[in-house]
Amino acid sequence: MISLQHLSLRREQSLILDDVSLEMKQGENWVILGRNGSGKTTLLEMMTGYLFPSKGSVEVLGYKFGQCDVREVRKEIGYIGPSLMEKLSLSDPVWEVVATGAYAYLRFYQAIPQSVQDQALKLLDDMNLSELAYHPFGTLSQGERKKAMLARCLIAEPKLLIMDEPCAGLDLYEREKMLAEIDKLKQRNVAVVYVTHHVEEIVPLFTHVALIRDGKLAGAGPKEEVLTREMLMDTFDIPVDVEWDSGRPWIKIRPGGTSI
Numbered sequence: 001m002i003s004l005q006h007l008s009l010r011r012e013q014s015l016i017l018d019d020v021s022l023e024m025k026q027g028e029n030w031v032i033l034g035r036n037g038s039g040k041t042t043l044l045e046m047m048t049g050y051l052f053p054s055k056g057s058v059e060v061l062g063y064k065f066g067q068c069d070v071r072e073v074r075k076e077i078g079y080i081g082p083s084l085m086e087k088l089s090l091s092d093p094v095w096e097v098v099a100t101g102a103y104a105y106l107r108f109y110q111a112i113p114q115s116v117q118d119q120a121l122k123l124l125d126d127m128n129l130s131e132l133a134y135h136p137f138g139t140l141s142q143g144e145r146k147k148a149m150l151a152r153c154l155i156a157e158p159k160l161l162i163m164d165e166p167c168a169g170l171d172l173y174e175r176e177k178m179l180a181e182i183d184k185l186k187q188r189n190v191a192v193v194y195v196t197h198h199v200e201e202i203v204p205l206f207t208h209v210a211l212i213r214d215g216k217l218a219g220a221g222p223k224e225e226v227l228t229r230e231m232l233m234d235t236f237d238i239p240v241d242v243e244w245d246s247g248r249p250w251i252k253i254r255p256g257g258t259s260i
């Protein structure tokens with residue numbers, strides 16, 4: 001599904017990514033976990049073809065970047081990140097914002113086909129947002145907006161869904177609601193790559209984890225093998241314990257402050 005081979009990215013004097021290789025196979029859903037500034041978003045931008053590596057190769061959904069039209073690849077990729085939400089119209093009804101995803105528009109300037117409206121309403125219903133479907137997008141809470149953004153991605157039926165910290169800024173209640181929707185993606189035929197700093201967001205949907213530290217891959221593989229106390233302490237530079245509950249890992253900070 002995604003093959004990253006020996007990726008390095010240099011910007012001026014600093015090496016932002018340093019020889020990162022990752023193989024994400026069909027049927028796997030990956031989390032990329034790491035501290036602030038470790039290179040996670042940079043890695044996602046390479047997967048979506050917005051950034052090209054100084055060295056190495058990127059293959060996504062069978063397309064080898066550099067030998068294909070990345071705009072074609074992007075049609076098969078859904079993306080949820082901080083930048084897009086700011087560009088959408090706050091005054092348009094929620095269902096219409098969702099419907100724009102079918103065409104990758106920011107806004108409609110022509111009549112919207114009934115079938116697309118029906119699809120948008122169905123997706124909002126799936127996410128328990130039916131009651132808000134005709135409200136202006138700008139009146140939604142942050143959590144509701146993020147769920148609407150997920151619906152907007154899904155209307156295009158992507159093969160790959162890339163999410164950059166979709167739960168950032170959500171309170172516990174809204175985050176759990178959003179995570180429940182993300183976990184439900186296993187009912188759909190879509191592969192997910194998810195960036196976060198927070199271990200407890202690794203819901204059962206996710207099968208594999210890549211740990212990034214200072215632009216290098218610090219570990220990658222099935223989540224139970226990667227989310228060990230030792231590897232997490234190494235990634236986050238803080239003494240921790242990991243406990244698994246209901247298929248999710250939870251972190252406890254061990255006494256001893258922020259140094260190991």
Ligand SMILES: Nc1ncnc2c1ncn2[C@@H]1O[C@H](COP(=O)(O)OP(=O)(O)OP(=O)(O)O)[C@@H](O)[C@H]1O
Nearest residue numbers: 011012016034035036037038039040041042043197
């Ligand atoms: N165009 C650029 N020029 C120079 N440095 C850059 C550039 N883009 C990113 N960086 C640096 O590369 C590093 C990795 O950035 P990136 O946004 O990928 O990290 P991240 O892991 O996603 O961080 P966060 O979790 O805080 O969003 C950071 O130190 C950042 O300052």
